[in-house]
Amino acid sequence: MTRPLDGIRVLDFTWVVAGPVTTRILADLGAEVIKIERPGTLDFGDRRGGLSGTLMRGKKSVMLDLNRPRAIEIARRLAAVSDVVIDNFSARVMTNLGLDYDALRALRPDVIVVRMTGFGLTGPDRDHVSYGPTLQALTGYTLLMAEPGGPPAGFGYSYSDLAGGNLGALAVLTALWHRRRTGRGQLVDLAQSEAVASLVGPVVLERAANGGTSASAGNASQEGPAAPHGVYPCAGADRWIAITVFTDEEWRRFGRCVGSVAWTADARFATREGRVRHAAALDALVAEWTRTRVAEELMGELQRAGVTAGRVADAEDLCARDPQLAARGHFVDVPTREGRTVRIDGPPFVLSETPARVSGPGPLLGEHTDEVLATILGLDEREIAALRAERVVG
C-alpha cells in the first residue's frame, strides 16, 4: 500500500473550482478520479499546469456529451463501478440527467454520492443559484473584511470554493470510513453556503448569545487583544509586513529590534492593555519605522528575535522566493506526456508513512476517454470509434 485511497474510484462531474478542489485532494491521496467533461468546457488556459493543472492534477479526463442518451448510459455504467460519484451543479441538474442518489444507488447499493450545491438539497432556497463571491457576501465575509468604517472589500477571490472544496474532501473520507465500518454508502449533502458559514467563527456565536451588530475591524487581532497587530508598509512599491505582538515579553523583544527610540519605552505602551488602548498611535509609530525597511530583512530580524512577523507575500514571493515552501516541496514540477514540465501546487500536509502526492499533471480534454472506455467498460476500438463518430464521446 502506498496511499490511503489506493483502489478507490471517483466519478467526478464537478467543474470550475469547488468540486475540483475536493477531487484533487482525493487524487493526491491515491484515488482514481475520472473527470467527466463536456465539449466546450470552461478552463483557465493551459490544462496541464498552472491554475487548471493545479485544480485537475492527477485526474483522468473523459469527454461525454451528456445531452445524448448514450452518453448518460456510459456515465451510468461508470457509476456502477465507482465508489464515489460527485458533482457541484445546482440541485436539479443531476436529477434531470437521471443521475441522482436514488438512480445511482440502484446501480451500486453502497455508492457514496456527494452533491455540492450552493444551498443544499432541501429548503426554500434549494434552487437558488450562486458562485463563491455571492456566498461570501451572504455569510458576512464581504461586508466585514474592510477597513474600520470603510466600504466592503472582502476576498479578492472565491475563498468559499476552497473552503467548500477542502471540507468536501473531509466529507468523502469520512463517508469512506463509515462504509468500511458499516458496509453502507450514503448521500452527502454539502451546501457550500453552510460550509463557508461554518468557518465564520466565534462572531456568529457572539451575535447569537449577546446580540448586537458586527463591524469591520480591519487588520485587528481576532484571537485576543494584540498590539501592534496588523499590516505595516515597507520599502518599495506595495510591500508590507504583518506583525503580531501579544505579550509584554514579545513587546520587549520588539523594542530591542526597533532600537533606542523613545516610543518603545513610552509608558502608554508598557502593558498589553495600554498598547491595545493606544493601538492607533502605536500603529502609526510602527509604520513610520517599517516604511524604510525591506520586508524580507525585517521579517528575518524580527523572527530571529522571537517576534511573530511575516511579509505579505505576493504570487512571486510565494512561488519563487519562499525558501520554506521550496524546502517543503510545496510546488512540484510534473512531467507531461508531450515532454513538457509544468509547475503545480501539491498537497499542504505530509503523511509520514503513506504520503499524499501529485499523481500527474492536469489532463487534456478527453485524454483518457479511450483508456477508460476500454479498460473499465471493456469497449473495443470499433465501439469507441462508433461512439466518437456519433459525438457521444470525444
Place this chain on the structure above:
Amino acid sequence: MSGALAGIRVLDLADQTGALAGKLLAGLGADVVLVEPPGGSPLRAIPPFWHGAPDPERSLFFWFYAAGKRGITLERDAPDGAQRLARLAEHADVLIETDAPGRLDVDALRAANPRLVVASITPFGRSGPYRDWKASDTVAQAMGGMLYVNGHPDGPPLRSLGLQAYHQASIFAAIGIVSALIARDTTGRGQLVDVSLQAAVAAALEHVPGFWHQAGLVHARQGTLHWTRYFRVGRCRDGWVMHCTVGDWTALVEWMKADGMGAAVDDRRFEDLTTRRDEAERLFDALDAWAARYTVAELVEGAQLRRIPYAAVRAPEALLRDPQLAARGFFVPIEHPDLGGEIPYPGAPFLLADALWRVARPPRIGEHDAELVG
C-alpha cells in the same frame, strides 16, 4: 443513528491554531478529549465573552471551538505530567498537537502506541528553514499569500473575517487524520500528519499561484472586483449587493430594458463572456446605476427568479435569521444550564445522510476529570 467516527478517541492538545480540527472530528462523532492545564485552556481567556464579562467559563471564543469535546485537566509540566499524557495516548487513536516542533516527544508516543495517529499543526511545518518561526493567524495569512489579494487598491492588504489560516490548517489536519485512520485499517500502524499553517493558506488560494506558474502574473488586490472580473459589489437603495455577470445574461438585459435602463448593456458584444470581462468596470457602473432604484431584497429576489446569481452583502448575524439555514437546521440550540438557557450554535459544514453531526455543549474546566484519569 451515530456519528461516522463513533468509537475513535482523540486527545486534543491544540491551541487556537488547531482547535477546529478537534471540533470537526467531534462533529463527526469522535470522542474528542480536550486536555487543558489546571487553570483552563488559554482559549478561555480570549474574547468575546458571554455578555462581555471576562470569565474562563464564559468565553464564546472557547465555546465555538470546544463545542462537542470532553474536557480534562492535566499539568503537562508537572513531574508526572508527561507520564500521564503518555498513558492517555496509549489508549487514544488520534492526538492533535500544536507545540513548537520538538517540544512534544512525538516519536516516544508513537513508539508506545504504534496505532496512534498524531496530527501536528505548526506555523511553517516540522521541517525547513522556518520551522522554528512563529505565526499568528494574520502572519500565516500574509506568508501564505491570502492577504495580499484582499482589500482596495489604495488601502492596505486585509486579513480575513475569522481565523481562516487556522481553519484551513485544521481542515487539512482532519483530512490527514481520517486518511491515516483509513490507512491504519490496512497497515495496522498510525502515522504522523505534519500540517503547516502557511502551506494550508497557500492551498486555500485560487488564482494566485496558478497564474504565476503559467504566466508569471502577480495578481494584486482590486477592491470588490473579483479576479475573474465577473463580480463586484454595488449599492442598492438600502444596502450593498453582489452583482454577477455570469448568470443568464439575456434575462438580465431584458430586465434592465424593461426598467428603461438597458441602453448601456443592450449590445450584442456583451453576449460574449470575454467582452463582459474586459469591459467589467463600465458594465458594473451601469449595473450600479440601475441597482440604485431597488432595495437589496427586491433585486436579489428578481435576479434569483431569473436564475442570475445575485446575493445580499450581509453581516454574519443575518445567518441567524436566514430561512434556508433554519429550514435545514444549521443552527443547533445547545442548553447551557448555568446560564439558564439555550444558545444556537452554528452546526454542520456538510450533512451525511447516514451519520449524525454532533453539536454539544463545550466542557467546563475539568468536567470529565473523573471519567478519564491519565
